[in-house]
Amino acid sequence: MSVVARSLVRLYPDAFRERWGSMVEDEARGAGWKSWPNLTAGIVDMWLHPALWPADSPTQRHRRVATMGITVALAAWFLSHLAAEQASPQPTDGVRNGVMHGCTTLLLLGIALVAPRPRPTPSAALTLLGWALRRLAVPTVLGAAVVVLVHGGVDADASPPTLRTAVLAAWWIALGLGAIQIPRIFTGIGADAVVPPGTGRLRVGVWTLAAASATGGATILGVSITGDSFQLLGAGIGVGLLLLTGVCAGTLRDLRDLPLAS
Incomplete structure (x- = not known):
């Protein structure tokens, strides 16, 4: 996975990365640079909806x-x-x-x-x-x-x-x-x-x-x-x-x- 994609994944909330971070990394690794727009959109969407983050x-x-x-x-x-x-x-x-x-x-x-x-x-x-x-x-x-x-x-x-x-x-x-x-x-x-x-x-x-x-x-x-x-x-x-x-x-x-x- 590229440095850019890895940096984008780290911008997701901690609760999201703990639950689905490995899956997102695998998808980003397979898609290459084409995954960057989707990763960016996903980051914005998750931070705007904290009620949807995985919770205990x-x-x-x-x-x-x-x-x-x-x-x-x-x-x-x-x-x-x-x-x-x-x-x-x-x-x-x-x-x-x-x-x-x-x-x-x-x-x-x-x-x-x-x-x-x-x-x-x-x-x-x-x-x-x-x-x-x-x-x-x-x-x-x-x-x-x-x-x-x-x-x-x-x-x-x-x-x-x-x-x-x-x-x-x-x-x-x-x-x-x-x-x-x-x-x-x-x-x-x-x-x-x-x-x-x-x-x-x-x-x-x-x-x-x-x-x-x-x-x-x-x-x-x-x-x-x-x-x-x-x-x-x-x-x-x-x-x-x-x-x-x-x-x-x-x-x-x-x-x-x-x-x-x-």
Whole structure:
């Protein structure tokens, strides 16, 4: 099997490779380079449907869907925040801001619904604290440094362009790292520290996230297209939020088709 095919197989989720990895490798070895497109499509499909991964129990599936929901919520928040920072003033800003505030509220509600519940024990609290410190230390320090610089007497308008660019880049890097690392906390933490939500709460939470992504995406896309000038970045963000809605819709279908116990 070629190096490319072997690398692609490694991109499948661990649970998938443990169950079917050898079979996929055999098929890739027989098909050669012609297997690369199918492998790529399979990787994307599997990561978009964590509820379908091989699992030892319904609880394990719940944990995976909960992590996916948190990832979608944070990605939607990041994109919405980016759109708000880059948007040009429009006559309908009041209406748009009201809609986006409503979407933010829905995202927070969705996270609260899908997030695993910490067990009420000292050991669970210490475990959560340890994971949070390991995963969030870098983005927290980086973001705090930017806040100190901005509010510590540094005049952004009078600063050299290089410094302004560096501060802005550091801020967005901190936000992006935080959005990436938070889901990793829930993938790494064990069942002895958190309890995943049941099927009913997962469904309501994912529906809430879908509503937030769809509303926010449609609003940002509409403003970007119908405003005084076409905004390519805003349109791309709107499309990205609508794609996240599709991810939620696929997860809801998986939850409906699989007999996940509450």
